[in-house]
Amino acid sequence: MNLHEYQGKEILSKSGVRVQRGYVADTPEKAVEAAKQLTKDTGTKWYVVKAQVHAGGRGKGGGVKLAKNLDEVKDLASKIIGMQLVTPQTPPEGKKVNQVLIAEDVYYPGESDPEEYYMSVMLNRDKGQNMIMYSPEGGMNIEEVAEKTPDKIFVENIDPAHGLQDFQARRIAFNLGLSGQAFKEMSKFVKALYDAYTKNDASLFEINPVLKTSDNKILAVDSKVVIDDNALFRHKDIAEMRDTREENPVEVEAKKAGLSYVDLDGDVGCMVNGAGLAMATMDLIKQAGGEPANFLD
Missing domain, CATH: 3.30.470.20 (ATP-grasp fold, B domain)
Structure with missing residues (x-):
């Protein structure tokens, strides 16, 4: 099960790992409130607005931006929330951003370079x-x-x-x-x-x-x-963190039915009983020049 950045940081923090602090928001208005609270908690005056999707390379796709004041926080959050974020790790059509993490600026000047x-x-x-x-x-x-x-x-x-x-x-x-x-x-x-x-x-x-x-x-x-x-x-608490919006809807439905299903890019559907037979069936399809559309156990 994949977790969002803010969820992973929550788990890390509980184990004593120091993390870049922040709050998650799903509207521009909540993003501004999150930034205000972050300033109270940390003293930060600059904020990093980060798209929360299950994919890497968010910065290259325009999903990570620096805001130097609250107006910029609101403006950037309004642009990022709802966008289709395309990165090297997303499908070609990208992934919809449903929420952002407003994080503290940790690249502040000091006695040595970060x-x-x-x-x-x-x-x-x-x-x-x-x-x-x-x-x-x-x-x-x-x-x-x-x-x-x-x-x-x-x-x-x-x-x-x-x-x-x-x-x-x-x-x-x-x-x-x-x-x-x-x-x-x-x-x-x-x-x-x-x-x-x-x-x-x-x-x-x-x-x-x-x-x-x-x-x-x-x-x-x-x-x-x-x-x-x-x-x-x-880990019931972690299981509750699952964000099904980030997952393949067919795989989510299959999981509810107790099936082990993985969606693939091919065009030959596989309805098989048993993982070993499923893998062998997929191998035979590939050997014959076809492409399996799914794995199913």
Whole structure:
């Protein structure tokens, strides 16, 4: 189950991960109220208006904008809410934006320059262990970093019998080139992030970027969180976060009927009993030159 950025940050915050704070709004008027409350809570005078959809690359699609006053918050929110946001991760027609996150500005001036990093926690299927993938090249497409500068991608595998060890968190901070207070902050951040991943039965926690602020704080500016559907019975509060507006309506209807259904791009419908037979049927369709329209178990 995919979560929105603001929902992922809520989960992270509960585990002790410092996040860029903000409030969600579904109208321009509520966006202004959210900005006012944010100023009371944080002192921020600038605001980031972020489209909340289940897709990455929102900034490139025009779904993330900086507002320097309340009038700009209202204007930007009115333009973003209701728009069809097209990114590299959406269908060609885009996704409708139903709400925005009004977030604090965390790129303020200070004793040092802000720096961005990439960090994610996921399963390393080759080793049968969880892993933390990270890079000093944050704020950009990690696939491009892996292709052009693979030496800047680091992986820390975690033995499930022992969990994340302190020395591993310190090694991550060291490889990111941090020192002093920022080094300590990153070590704490890594441990809290991994704790959030494991105790919520996630299949992915991706933070891009992780930010070192100008006063050496480490925080999550964005969050992409995917929860294992098979574990949702243990997390009723997270299950209630599901936003079916972001999902394929046919798949939503199938789930209600207790079916495992995945919509595909082909034109040969598959009505099959059993996942193994379904996969074999799809293979046969492909072998014969066709394209399956769905997976169904």
